[in-house]
Amino acid sequence: MGASPLKKPLNIRAATLLLAFAGCSPLHPEVTLAPGVSLKDYHLVVVAPVKDGTDYSFPFDITDSLRQRLSAELESQGLAVAKGPADSTARALVIAATLERFRSGALALKLPTTLGTSRCAMSADLTDARTGRHLGHIVASELTGEGMGALAPTPFALLMTCARMVADGLAQRVKGG
Numbered sequence: 001m002g003a004s005p006l007k008k009p010l011n012i013r014a015a016t017l018l019l020a021f022a023g024c025s026p027l028h029p030e031v032t033l034a035p036g037v038s039l040k041d042y043h044l045v046v047v048a049p050v051k052d053g054t055d056y057s058f059p060f061d062i063t064d065s066l067r068q069r070l071s072a073e074l075e076s077q078g079l080a081v082a083k084g085p086a087d088s089t090a091r092a093l094v095i096a097a098t099l100e101r102f103r104s105g106a107l108a109l110k111l112p113t114t115l116g117t118s119r120c121a122m123s124a125d126l127t128d129a130r131t132g133r134h135l136g137h138i139v140a141s142e143l144t145g146e147g148m149g150a151l152a153p154t155p156f157a158l159l160m161t162c163a164r165m166v167a168d169g170l171a172q173r174v175k176g177g
Contacts, residue, residue, distance in 0.1 A: 028165075029138050029140040029165045029168060030138070030139045031137075031138050031169040031172070031173055032136055032137050033126075033135060034133075034135055034136055037136060039135065039136075039173045040175075040176050041091055042092065042093035043079075043080055043091065044082055044091065044092040044093070045074050045080065045082065045092065045093050045094075045170070046081075046092050046093070046095070047067055047070050047071045047095055047097075048094055048096040049063060049067060050063040050066040050067045050097045050163075051096075051098040051099070052099050053098045053100050053101075056102045056103070056104070062099070062159065065156075065160070066097065066122075066159065067097075069163040069164065070095065070167050073163065073167030073168070074167045074170065074171060077171040077175075078175075079170075090130075092128075092129035092130070093127075093128065093135070093174070094127045094128070094129045095124050095126055096125045097123065097124040097166055098122065098124070099122050099159070100121040101119065101120060101141075102119070102120045102121075102159065103119045103120075119141070119143035119158075120141065120142055120143075120155075120158050120159050120162040121139070121140070121141035121142075121162065122139075122141070122162040122163065122165075123138065123139045123140075124138040124170070125137055138166050138169045140162050140165035140166045141162065142158055142162055142165065143158075
């Protein structure tokens with residue numbers, strides 16, 4: 001017969017609790033740059049249309065919302081975002097994002113997650129607008145767990161968090177981090 005869960009050593013229970021809460025706290029995006037690449041000289045960002053690489057049936061075109069969020073987050077961090085095609089003489093960075101995975105633990109995108117975990121993953125390729133040279137890649141993922149009650153973000157908010165994380169990763173590298 002196994003030991004009672006209450007009789008587990010305190011450090012195991014604490015570690016289990018930390019892992020449970022880690023599922024609902026944002027992780028840092030993973031930014032990988034090509035060897036020798038620095039983004040410090042890029043002062044203009046072109047946000048390409050976001051692609052939906054999931055098989056999730058969204059009730060509306062989520063890609064436009066994600067693109068708008070990426071643009072707004074980059075602007076809020078002091079980066080210039082092109083409103084149209086970049087001038088061919090400008091040193092512009094193109095970010096082309098794809099929603100890679102999405103799972104909803106809610107009955108609708110704008111209702112809190114209550115039926116399990118919600119998760120999203122987004123990736124983005126970074127290229128030089130003038131030369132087309134591949135500069136790097138960003139991956140961001142987030143999940144929320146059930147049992148969070150009123151604290152659980154909606155799946156839509158979770159999607160926007162993934163977009164914000166991609167923008168955060170890019171802004172940090174452009175600013176020299």
